[in-house]
Amino acid sequence: MRPFTYERALDPVSAAARAAEVPGARFIAGGTNLIDLMKLEIETPDHLIDVNGTGLDEITVTEDGGLRIGALVSNTDLADHDVVRRDYPVLTRALVAGASGQLRNKATTGGNLLQRTRCPYFYDTAQPCNKRAQGSGCAALSPGAHSRQLGIIGVSDACIAQHPSDMAVALRVLDAVVETMTPAGDIRLIPLKDFHCLPGSTPEKESVLMDGEIITAVYLPPPVGGKQAYHKVRDRASYAFALVSVALIRHPDGSGRVALGGVAPKPWAMDEADAELPNGAKAVMAKLLEGARPTEENAFKIRLAERTLAAMLAGE
Amino acid sequence: MKFEEPTSDNLFDRAMVIGKATPRIDGPLKVSGQAPYAYERHDVVEDQLVGYPLGATIGRGRITAMDTEAARNAPGVAAVVTTLDIDPLEISSFNNARLFGGNEVRHYHQAIAVVVAETLEQARHAAEMIDVTYEEEEGNFDLEKAWQNGLGTDEADAETGNVDEAFASAEVTLDETYRTPDQSHAMMEPHSSIADWSDGENMTVWTSSQMIAWARKSLAETFDIDEDRIRVESPFVGGGFGAKLFLRSDAVLAALGSRAAQRPVKLTLPRPFIFNNATHRSATIQRIRLAAGQDGRLTAIEHEAAAHEFEGGGNEENPTNLTKLFYAGANRRVKHHDVVLDLPESSSMRAPGEASGLMAFEIAMDEMAEKLGMDPVEFRILNDTQVDPMNPDVPFSDRNFVDCLKVGAERFGWSDRNRKPGDTRDGLWMVGHGMAGAYRGAPTLTSGARVRLERGHLTVETDMTDIGTGSYTILAQTGAEMLGLPLEQVTVKLGDSRFPASSGSGGQFGAASSTAGVYAACVALREEIARRLETDDVRFEDGNVIAGNKAIPLEEISADAEITAEDTMEFGDFQDDLEIGTFAAHFVEVGVHAATAEVRVRRMLAVCDAGRILNPVTARSQVIGGMTMALGAALSEQLAVDKPRGYFVNHDLAGYEVAVHADVPDQEVIFLDTLDPAISPLKAKGVGELGICGVAAAIANATYNATGIRVRDYPITLDKMLDRLPETF
Ligand SMILES: Cc1cc2nc3c(=O)[nH]c(=O)nc-3n(C[C@H](O)[C@H](O)[C@H](O)COP(=O)(O)OP(=O)(O)OC[C@H]3O[C@@H](n4cnc5c(N)ncnc54)[C@H](O)[C@@H]3O)c2cc1C
């Protein structure tokens, strides 16, 4: 871990302003991802701006009947919120499928969206990794490397890392919108589907946030109803990242929405795929995973995603 | 004292304390955070500095340069010692990979420097500043290739009868190949040490070691100093599973750092080092051939295997060891290839050889039973043996495997099992049942102890360790039993090289050996008391010594001065003429998700035959711990080898998936009421390694039973079954 300086921000405006002003500054919320990465010198901020005191920890019902979730609301509180449990159950299910009780107590809504990949080579600073060290190469793509956990779609020749969040997959299927504040004090609304970037040739850039921009909230549209489910598939029963996860909202008429986790650098969903829901899992995945380019080790994820959705549609 | 022949009826057969369910006497210390584990021993020596290791980042090659200037000048840094600064350290008789020194890199994360600073953060940061230049060499990291080349070559390790003829004429045969991956001990407490070698003369090491005497000897050999100048303490160990049998780099780096900084240094291996710097269980590839008549009797067994080892040896994972002994059959051939690879050093891990051997062999037995159309329980009963099948003059001292199978089948409800693979459903879950047999030898090692009686309170001192197993408690029970004292009147002190040398903990020899050592010391103490009373007819009951018709409180006897005695139990050669082992039968129910092929274990039962159970509480804990570890081995644990780079990639606890609480179902353990007079005066054998044996195969067999899909390549992950599941569910 590199030495760093530290300050507490008391409101989002000054947090964003300071972040733009101080070179090498980063926000810290729950710290459950950032501090681990700092210990390994994968992240090396010079300055930390603690945003826990910015008052962004409330969940409120919006005028249109949706929900505004403050960026600092913990994963535990969000999962446990009455309205979320009643009207957005897919979100509760996704949240409690993630990490552990202790971690969820600390993990925040904003931090969860920005957590970094679990690619094992990203975690070993001795290995080439374009995401960690631009232009150094991608260890996961060399023959004989270990890529079982990594992405199969939306990936590039530079990076095949997957986004590990469960929460984000549920937010995607719920069509959430991220609210931010820029260092200039402007509020931006970014649909979650546009929030994360695909790696292309710049895998180090993971979101559309600009320098110093702070997440202030996540909006959920008014409840869409339907049957909601989240199925996270993994080798052990808990405390593991998804091999594949499926978030599903399904209406009585057979229509609905699907988002996948564990397969791409961002929560993976597509309107054209949703339109195929009445035609079954195979049809949905044919669209959703069209053009997938898995490695030999993770090719099973295609079949797994399809079968998982099929089981959910079968009414598990 | 020498244990020269099987024991007869003795006081343990009328035990008051031994054999009773007794909570750990060290439990309160542990749950209140007061048990002194190595890294937290802030009070043992003042002015401790913190060391942090640097590991090599190539699989094989040499270091051409190390730039340490920035690190040496970093804040708080007291010393930097690099591998180029010193001559290669001796490789001790317990090690194979060199622990430090010289420019040669032989495995990933080999320790190449230690930075010593005032704080952990300073040391870690400075370590990151060291710039290393390597000349990389190509290494050999591919066990599969070596297996293909070695298969069928070299003479058998052991052979009886005419195997080829038996196979040629057999009515039913099986020929399959099985694979088990590299596995990590992944114990909770990483290797940790505080070393004080400030004067470069006398060395004290507070560490986490299973074997105090070995650690001391290894330190002496490694640094070429006299053993008398070394003291080792390890009263509490946060898990070992074999990882802490031998000296590791934590103690070596702490010592070097201490000598350089002239202050005590504490150092713990960062978690990634546990996988590549320390040792692991080797992967294995195993071909098993079985032949039987229609009657179900095995006529021939052939087992050929390969595992990898570091140049110079060290691999203990010989999966064929047990195959010589477990089942009957007149014709048999076993062959094991130890293949030298450039991966980190493979070494002992819980039930080395037995664990991986049974993972494969007990699937083969299941497959063979199916070919024969037999109940796998019946098949095993039919092929039980009471003698070494390759050496029929050597009997088992006490083998109750058949009872394990029968009791287990009864208690599990085996007759209600799913009989046709893939035939039982519970919603989207396919439900299956499986079983396996287990066998683990019961070795003994010389073990000594000293006992002190003062004002009626007994103190037991031995360098025995408690690696979470319950040694403190069973040794207290032994002392209490021998002196007729309540448990509260016994204190046990362990893990200190100033105490008499014991067996240490490992190979499931600890419980049997160390209790026998304490027994011997207590016998000596009783004799001393008798001598003082000038009689040789004494009994010890209720805190009194009873001589003739006089009952004298022990408190009185030892009121003025402490009475001490010391002795060592040695085990006689007669044990070599017997097969002394422990046995178990495991029964498992699993659910396999019909769509995703996720396997979840639903219930587990173990029935164990391990002689007298000294303490049912800690013995059960050992067995369910083994069952849990085997569950991980069956379903998720695998060190992934990066073949081009030559290291274990998933080197943290997020990537190396041990079983977590949510994986662990109802577990039941039944101990048969057996006694083995050939093992020790207590007639008790260890269970710590028996618990992991056979379990993974029972899970594999249950998974097959649930799905009809046979996976012979551990761990049984969903990707290995997915494309063989029915299209619809
Ligand atoms: C052992 C382990 C297991 C886990 N398992 C799972 C799992 O199964 N599923 C899952 O989804 N997650 C899992 N996680 C990840 C966990 O959910 C994240 O670490 C957590 O959500 C991050 O939130 P945080 O508040 O702690 O973020 P921090 O660590 O504080 O920050 C993460 C990043 O977000 C930035 N940031 C934080 N807040 C803001 C803000 N308001 N505006 C702008 N930037 C911000 C920080 O600068 C940093 O870059 C696991 C984590 C661990 C350690």
Ligand code: SF4
């Ligand atoms: S997949 Fe991405 S994160 Fe992983 S090594 Fe390649 S570039 Fe790095």
